Amino acid sequence: MNIQLVESLVKAIKSLSLEEQELLGKKLKDHPSWEIAxxxxDxxxxxxxxxxxxxxxxTDVTEIIHQMREERDRQLMEEIVSE
Incomplete structure (x- = not known):
C-alpha cells in the first residue's frame, strides 16, 4: 500500500470546498453502465x-449460429428476388 499517496489524497480532498467534496463523493459512487450490465x-x-x-x-452453439445464418440468408434472398 502506498501510504504517502493515500495521505496526499486525503490532504487534497480536505482542501476541497464542501461542494467539490460532494461532487467527488457522487463521482466515486457512480457505477459505469458496463458495471451495471x-x-x-452475472x-x-x-x-x-x-x-x-x-x-x-x-446444444451445439456453433450449429445454432450456422442455422441462424442460413435462415437469414434465405430471408435476404427472398427480399432480393421479390424486388
Missing amino acids: LERI ATRKAIYERRQGNPFK
Whole structure:
C-alpha cells in the first residue's frame, strides 16, 4: 500500500470546498453502465445455473449460429428476388 499517496489524497480532498467534496463523493459512487450490465449478466448466469441445477446446455452453439445464418440468408434472398 502506498501510504504517502493515500495521505496526499486525503490532504487534497480536505482542501476541497464542501461542494467539490460532494461532487467527488457522487463521482466515486457512480457505477459505469458496463458495471451495471455486468452485474445483470452475472445475476442471470447464476439464475440459469440454479434453474438447470448445474447441468450444462447440450446444444451445439456453433450449429445454432450456422442455422441462424442460413435462415437469414434465405430471408435476404427472398427480399432480393421479390424486388
